Every structure is written in structure tokens, then in C-alpha cells.
Amino acid sequence: MHQLTIAEIIRGLRDKQFSSAEITRHLLDRIQQLDGHYNSFITVTEEQALEQAAAADRRLAAGEAPALCGVPIAHKDLFCTRGVRTSCGSKMLDNFAPPYDATVVEKLNAAGSVTLGKTNMDEFAMGSSNETSYYGPVKNPWNVDCVPGGSSGGSAAAVAAQLVPGATATDTGGSIRQPAALTNTTGLKPTYGRVSRWGMIAFASSLDQGGPIARNAEDCAYLLSAMAGHDGKDSTSLNRPAEDYTRSLNDSIADLKIGVPKEYFGEGLNADVAARVETALKAFEALGAKLVEISLPHTDLAVPAYYVIAPAEASANLSRFDGVRYGYRCADPKDLRDLYMRSRGEGFGEEVQRRILVGTYALSAGYYDAYYNKAQQVRRLIKQDFVQAFEKVDVIMGPTSPNPAFAIGAKKADPVAMYLEDIYTIAANLAGLPAMSLPCGLVNNLPVGLQIIGNYLCEARMLNIAHQYQQVTDWHTASAFSIETAGGAGE
Amino acid sequence: MAVDTQTVEKLAELARIAISAETIDEVSNRLGDVLQLVDQLQAVHTEGVAPMAHPLDEVQVLRADEVTEPNRREEFLALAPQSEAGLYLVPKVID
Numbered sequence: 042m043h044q045l046t047i048a049e050i051i052r053g054l055r056d057k058q059f060s061s062a063e064i065t066r067h068l069l070d071r072i073q074q075l076d077g078h079y080n081s082f083i084t085v086t087e088e089q090a091l092e093q094a095a096a097a098d099r100r101l102a103a104g105e106a107p108a109l110c111g112v113p114i115a116h117k118d119l120f121c122t123r124g125v126r127t128s129c130g131s132k133m134l135d136n137f138a139p140p141y142d143a144t145v146v147e148k149l150n151a152a153g154s155v156t157l158g159k160t161n162m163d164e165f166a167m168g169s170s171n172e173t174s175y176y177g178p179v180k181n182p183w184n185v186d187c188v189p190g191g192s193s194g195g196s197a198a199a200v201a202a203q204l205v206p207g208a209t210a211t212d213t214g215g216s217i218r219q220p221a222a223l224t225n226t227t228g229l230k231p232t233y234g235r236v237s238r239w240g241m242i243a244f245a246s247s248l249d250q251g252g253p254i255a256r257n258a259e260d261c262a263y264l265l266s267a268m269a270g271h272d273g274k275d276s277t278s279l280n281r282p283a284e285d286y287t288r289s290l291n292d293s294i295a296d297l298k299i300g301v302p303k304e305y306f307g308e309g310l311n312a313d314v315a316a317r318v319e320t321a322l323k324a325f326e327a328l329g330a331k332l333v334e335i336s337l338p339h340t341d342l343a344v345p346a347y348y349v350i351a352p353a354e355a356s357a358n359l360s361r362f363d364g365v366r367y368g369y370r371c372a373d374p375k376d377l378r379d380l381y382m383r384s385r386g387e388g389f390g391e392e393v394q395r396r397i398l399v400g401t402y403a404l405s406a407g408y409y410d411a412y413y414n415k416a417q418q419v420r421r422l423i424k425q426d427f428v429q430a431f432e433k434v435d436v437i438m439g440p441t442s443p444n445p446a447f448a449i450g451a452k453k454a455d456p457v458a459m460y461l462e463d464i465y466t467i468a469a470n471l472a473g474l475p476a477m478s479l480p481c482g483l484v485n486n487l488p489v490g491l492q493i494i495g496n497y498l499c500e501a502r503m504l505n506i507a508h509q510y511q512q513v514t515d516w517h518t519a520s521a522f523s524i525e526t527a528g529g530a531g532e
Numbered sequence: 533m534a535v536d537t538q539t540v541e542k543l544a545e546l547a548r549i550a551i552s553a554e555t556i557d558e559v560s561n562r563l564g565d566v567l568q569l570v571d572q573l574q575a576v577h578t579e580g581v582a583p584m585a586h587p588l589d590e591v592q593v594l595r596a597d598e599v600t601e602p603n604r605r606e607e608f609l610a611l612a613p614q615s616e617a618g619l620y621l622v623p624k625v626i627d
Contacts, residue, residue: 140607233587247585276592345572356547365620370613376623386550394549398540399566401547415573417583424584457565473587497588
């Protein structure tokens with residue numbers, strides 16, 4: 042039952058092959074038995090899940106089931122859930138149970154989904170390996186000595202380990218796509234503003250975007266249809282009509298023009314990863330698509346621009362954690378300054394502190410123009426590269442990540458080496474473009490992701506393209522357990 | 533680009549983050565690595581390029597000035613590490 046996709050679960054529930062209570066119970070048991078190996082959940086909401094499942098079964102029986110009625114999912118632990126701890130992977134919020142639901146959570150609840158729990162993540166979504174979590178690293182189900190990627194590593198690992206068929210995630214510089222690539226799952230970062238950021242704990246507000254991670258493109262389309270839409274509570278939310286992202290999954294892609302940026306296949310790309318991506322591009326050619334070499338000349342500037350903009354915005358966003366209104370407070374503060382200094386010094390981990398300090402530097406008197414303003418100008422140059430490319434092609438494809446999953450601990454001491462793992466994903470965040478990752482092969486039994494970057498608001502087309510690829514290939518159905526059964530995790 | 537410990541102390545003060553004496557050299561070195569990475573931007577010619585804030589150049593929308601949220605003071609105060617009589621408690625600020 043844990044191998045079912047969301048589309049299969051929807052059908053199975055409606056055809057009364059099983060109940061929501063049954064599949065929910067099955068997955069909760071599986072989490073309990075297996076998640077000790079992966080550490081993909083921070084909180085499991087068993088009681089609430091069983092209540093939601095029972096309510097879903099009643100609605101199914103009454104024939105009034107909304108789109109995702111009875112489908113078990115999980116939320117990345119930075120989406121606020123009313124009355125349920127929302128830690129953001131941090132000691133700072135270890136005791137924080139929000140008084141409200143994030144818009145994404147509200148929408149998925151309204152669609153009838155069942156929440157199994159909250160997934161592990163890099164602290165405040167800052168990381169590409171899930172090693173910065175206060176709750177310990179997440180292990181990659183494909184090889185438990187390797188990272189699952191980050192920052193949505195818990196959501197990706199939980200889907201890969203078949204603990205849940207789909208989960209919410211967020212992507213500020215690659216945090217949906219890179220873990221999806223490293224765990225053989227499919228993940229989509231929508232156009233900036235498609236999915237409400239209200240109740241999603243902010244990291245870098247001009248880059249953060251929520252989206253789904255699931256087993257395939259069709260399931261991502263189901264989840265995104267429920268998650269996306271205009272929200273008056275988020276001032277950057279796009280005011281565009283709601284869409285059914287499943288509507289065009291079966292369209293032909295015979296006339297598709299795929300841009301292949303030469304900068305994404307240069308130095309730094311693992312040769313085996315390059316080979317898997319090139320094989321995937323050939324599969325698209327076989328489906329009738331045409332490959333067009335393009336250039337995105339400012340590609341090398343994406344990582345440096347990001348590491349000004351994201352820390353600058355983070356330093357402003359994280360100033361709210363003051364030890365006064367909620368979250369961690371140090372013991373016996375001697376005065377207000379001491380309360381702030383030690384609450385933040387003790388409550389935030391090393392990487393979060395580093396980024397706050399970098400951001401403080403970039404925004405401090407005398408440096409603003411040289412850093413933040415400069416980075417925002419470079420950001421426009423990066424966007425213009427894409428605008429020009431999309432005059433010639435429909436979508437852009439390349440690798441999601443330069444390497445397959447690396448060993449836990451391998452890059453922890455060298456932040457810059459870690460940052461460069463996001464070299465192909467960051468530009469889409471800076472430009473605000475939708476981008477996704479889908480499985481396209483294995484290297485030494487570790488998954489490789491193909492990245493698709495689309496034009497603004499083209500999520501339905503991208504999901505169609507990914508779905509058509511998944512109709513003629515079966516990489517997305519490869520399971521971590523068919524190769525290696527960590528701790529007998531197969532069944 | 534190296535960052536001296538004095539600069540780190542100043543940043544830590546501005547950001548209100550206590551950094552221990554034992555870790556300050558390590559923090560300085562790592563910050564230096566990051567600043568070296570971002571300094572690549574300085575070589576880029578950006579004269580006349582408008583800084584980009586929103587990818588689709590959307591602007592802030594206004595809403596009607598109407599009360600939409602109920603008063604949930606008790607619930608919010610319940611999250612505070614210390615509160616009393618409807619107020620947040622902090623160490624004494626004024627003598």
C-alpha cells in the first residue's frame with residue numbers, strides 16, 4: 042500500500058479498495074518501524090491523522106469528497122500548523138506551537154488531505170544536506186551514509202522511503218529540487234508568488250517559494266492544484282486564476298523546443314551525471330522535441346548574488362526571534378541586551394548564525410550599495426539571460442545538481458563547497474522562474490535529477506513535459522529498496 | 533578576503549548574537565570565505581541596470597481598512613517565555 046502514488050490512492054479510495062483510515066494506519070506504522078533509519082520526521086501527528094482520516098472516510102462515503110480527500114501527506118516543518126510544533130529545524134522554535142495554520146496547510150486541509158506529521162529540514166531552510174537540523178541529519182534512503190540533500194531533505198527522504206506519497210517543501214535556492222534529485226523523487230518549485238508564503242516561516246522573502254515533492258509529475262500536479270492560488274494575506278502572492286495543473290498532462294510534446302545551456306555542462310559537473318542527463322535529453326528527442334544549444338552568460342554569478350541577497354533578507358527576517366514573544370529564551374538574562382545576545386547565540390545553530398552575520402555585513406552602513414544593491418542588479422542580468430533564452434525555446438533542461446548524494450559530513454566544514462552544490466538551481470530562484478527536478482538515472486546506485494526550468498507561469502506545461510517523459514521511462518519508479526535494503530526496510 | 537575579529541565582534545553586536553571567544557577565529561575565517569565568494573560581484577559591470585526586487589515587477593496591493601482578525605491576545609501571550617497581566621516580561625530596562 043505504501044508504494045501507491047497519490048493518483049492511485051485517490052482512485053483506490055473512491056473505488057473502496059481501501060479506506061483512508063487503513064492507508065493512514067499503514068503509513069503511521071511504517072514511519073514508526075522505519076524512520077529510525079532516516080530521521081525524516083521531526084513530529085508525527087498520529088492522533089490528528091487518524092481523526093482526519095476518519096473524517097475523510099465519512100466524506101467519501103457521503104460522496105462529497107474534495108480533490109485529495111483521504112490522501113496522506115506530510116508538511117515540511119516550516120509550514121505553521123495550528124497547535125502542532127513547528128520547529129523550522131531549530132532549537133529556537135523547539136517549543137513553538139503556532140496559533141494558526143499556514144495558507145498552504147489550510148488549503149491542503151480543505152482539499153481533504155491527511156497530515157501524518159512534520160518533516161525534518163535544515164535549520165531555517167539554510168543548507169543543502171540536511172545536516173544543520175537541530176534534530177540531527179536526515180539519512181538518504183538510497184544509502185544511509187549519504188545526505189538526502191536539503192533543505193527539504195526530510196520531505197524528500199520520507200517520500201523516497203515510501204513513508205508518505207507526497208509532501209510539502211520549500212525552495213529558496215534549490216531546496217525542493219536538489220533533495221528531489223538526490224532521492225529519486227519529483228519536485229517542483231513554482232513561479233515566485235504562485236504559492237502563498239503566509240505562515241511559511243521566512244528565510245529570504247524575495248526567493249522563498251513552496252511546492253510539492255512526490256513520486257512523479259502527475260502527483261506533483263495534484264498537490265500543486267491544491268496548494269497554489271492567490272492569497273490576500275501574502276503581499277507578493279500573484280493575482281492569477283486558480284488552475285488545474287493536471288489538465289494538460291497528456292498533451293503531446295512533439296513540437297517542444299528544449300534549450301540546453303552550455304554553461305550547465307561545463308567544469309564542475311560530474312561526468313556520470315552529465316551522461317545520465319544527456320541520455321534523458323535523447324529520450325525527449327525521441328518524443329519529438331528539438332534540442333537547441335543556448336547560453337546563459339551570467340550563470341557563474343548566481344551563487345555569489347544569492348549569498349548576498351539570501352543572507353541579507355535572512356538577517357532581517359530572523360531579527361524577530363528575540364527571546365521575548367515566542368521561542369527560545371536563555372536562562373537568567375542579566376539585562377535585555379544579554380537576553381537578546383544569548384537567546385540568539387544559544388538558539389541559532391552555526392550556519393544560521395553565519396548567514397545572519399553575512400547579511401548584517403552586506404546591509405551595514407557603507408556596504409549596502411556594494412553588496413545588496415549590486416546583487417539585485419546582477420539578479421536582473423540573470424533574469425534577462427532567461428528572458429532572452431525563452432524567446433527561442435519553450436523550456437530549459439540540464440542537471441539539477443552537479444553530483445549525486447555525498448557522504449554525511451563530507452562538506453560540513455566547508456560552507457563554500459556546500460554552496461556550490463546549488464550552482465544549477467539558484468538562478469531560477471533569483472529570476473523567480475518555475476523549475477523542477479525529476480529522476481533520470483542512477484550513478485553507483487545513487488539517483489540523478491534532470492532539471493526543467495520553465496517560463497513564468499508555465500507549471501502546467503512543465504508537468505506535462507515531465508509526465509510525458511515518465512510515460513516512456515521508469516527511473517521515477519526505481520525504489521531505494523529494490524537495490525539495497527537498509528535495515529530490512531523493503532517491506 | 534579576511535575578516536578581522538574586531539569586525540566580527542561588531543557584526544555580532546549589530547545582529548545581537550553572542551559569539552564565544554573560543555569560536556571567533558573560526559567564525560572569522562568562514563565569514564572571510566563567504567565574502568571572498570560574493571566579492572566576484574564587484575567585477576561585474578552593472579551601470580544603468582535597475583536593481584530587481586520582484587521577478588514579475590508586481591507591486592504591493594492595498595486592502596480595505598477593515599478589521600479582519602479577531603483579538604487573540606491570550607493565545608499569543610501564552611507562547612511567550614514569560615508574561616504577566618497581559619504583558620511580555622523582560623529584564624528591567626529602566627532603573
